[in-house]
Amino acid sequence: MAGFICFIVGAVLTLLFWAIIISAIMSWLFAFDVINYRNRFVAQLASFLDQVTGPLLAPLRRVIPPLGGIDVTPIIVLLVLRGAQLYLLPPFCMLLYDILPF
16 A cells, blocks of 8 residues: 555656646747647647646746746756655655555
8 A cells, every 4th residue: 555655646746747847848839939829739738737737836936036037937846846756755655664564
């Protein structure tokens, strides 16, 4: 049971990591007019990614202003997610293995 919980938490962190990267790349593609919202699939994908990544990025966007017109909050959130996955998840899993014997 503990292994499954650790797997799910790790998988969710990895999926969030990739969602932020894809969302950032799509925002660049929209900015340079490589893709646009007229394509229904692209619009739905962008909307989904905004709904997933928005709650993670919004609190930092209120605190950290864009630097030279560049939004650095995705980079900070990516660093936090990767740090949580590398440094917080293993001790959490070890603790979980001790608590849940099965």
